[in-house]
Each structure stands twice: as C-alpha cells, then as structure tokens.
Amino acid sequence: MTKTEDKKSPPSRRKFIMSSIAAVGGVALGGLLFLRDSLLFLIPGGKQQEFTKYLVAKVDEIPIGKAKEITIANKPVFIIRLPEGYKVYSGICTHLGCIVKWKEKEKKFYCPCHKGYFGQDGKVLAGPPPRPLDEFKVEVENSLVFIWIKKRRGGQLS
Ligand code: FES
Missing domain, CATH: 2.102.10.10 (Rieske [2Fe-2S] iron-sulphur domain)
Structure with missing residues (x-):
C-alpha cells in the first residue's frame, strides 16, 4: 500500500497580504459609511434632502x-x-x-x-x-x- 501525499500547498505570503488588505479595506469602508449616515442624521439640513x-x-x-x-x-x-x-x-x-x-x-x-x-x-x-x-x-x-x-x-x- 502506498502512502498518498497531500498536494495542497500552504497559502502563499502574497495571498495572505491580499486577503489582509481586503479585510482592512472592508472595515474602513464600513466605518466611512457609518460616519456618513451619522452625519446625515445629525445635520438638520441633511435630513430634508431625503x-x-x-x-x-x-x-x-x-x-x-x-x-x-x-x-x-x-x-x-x-x-x-x-x-x-x-x-x-x-x-x-x-x-x-x-x-x-x-x-x-x-x-x-x-x-x-x-x-x-x-x-x-x-x-x-x-x-x-x-x-x-x-x-x-x-x-x-x-x-x-x-x-x-x-x-x-x-x-x-x-
Ligand atoms: S390584514 Fe394581513 S396583510 Fe393586511
């Protein structure tokens, strides 16, 4: 009986960096959208435009x-x-x-x-x-x- 080898290679450094950048970008975008909605809610003039x-x-x-x-x-x-x-x-x-x-x-x-x-x-x-x-x-x-x-x-x- 032969031993099978796992052909999957560990994630490359490049993939790790790219997924980290995507995660940080997503969090930053979410924060900006929250900030924008908060300002629209707090600024009286902003509400009338809705x-x-x-x-x-x-x-x-x-x-x-x-x-x-x-x-x-x-x-x-x-x-x-x-x-x-x-x-x-x-x-x-x-x-x-x-x-x-x-x-x-x-x-x-x-x-x-x-x-x-x-x-x-x-x-x-x-x-x-x-x-x-x-x-x-x-x-x-x-x-x-x-x-x-x-x-x-x-x-x-x-
Ligand atoms: S009473 Fe149920 S939808 Fe109007």
Whole structure:
C-alpha cells in the first residue's frame, strides 16, 4: 500500500497580504459609511434632502368624505378629503404588506388578506394589523395638494 501525499500547498505570503488588505479595506469602508449616515442624521439640513414633494390632487377635485387612489413609485397612495382637510395614507397594509381598498360607504380601509380594517384616520379598527397606515405630510399650496415622501435606499417610499 502506498502512502498518498497531500498536494495542497500552504497559502502563499502574497495571498495572505491580499486577503489582509481586503479585510482592512472592508472595515474602513464600513466605518466611512457609518460616519456618513451619522452625519446625515445629525445635520438638520441633511435630513430634508431625503424627502420628495409630490403633487397628488387639485383642491376641489375630491369631494368631502371621498378618497382618491393614485400610484407613486408603484405603490398605492390614498388621498382622503375630510371636513378638516386632507389626509394621505399609504395603501400598504401594516400587517403583511397587502394592498388595502377604500370602502366608500363604510368610510374605512379594508385589507382583504386577513380582514384588517383601518378608519379614515388611518388607525386600526379590526384585524391583525399592528399599527396604523403610514401617513404622509400634506401641504396645500396654490389650490394644489402635495405630499412629502421620505426616500429610502433603492427608491422605495416611506
Ligand atoms: S396583510 Fe393586511 S390584514 Fe394581513
């Protein structure tokens, strides 16, 4: 019987140096990204740049008590006109992310996935959703209704 030899050679000095440089570079890059995000969070002006203003309706376009559904960045958004003004909510259910529907007669949002209900104030009325619908800041200017949406990485809405 012959003895087999392990043909693997020990890692070369060059490989060791290159992997060390890659590891140190990764840690340094992580530190720089953390520092950048920390500064953006701490500097007041930096936070405002994360929001985008969207025109969502004309002031008289939606009668009081009615809602309008639009799509922004492929996400449903509901604009509701109440006697006290406009409210704008994300149409994404806060339970597992299904798309809610506005029930005109009941003045409620309904999520068909697990029978979740939200009021016209966005608060949970029934079902499993753990929190209200996400609400956007509304601004009325020159007879137009705008909302402010926080941008997330990858262009998603918040
Ligand atoms: S996803 Fe809406 S109730 Fe479950």
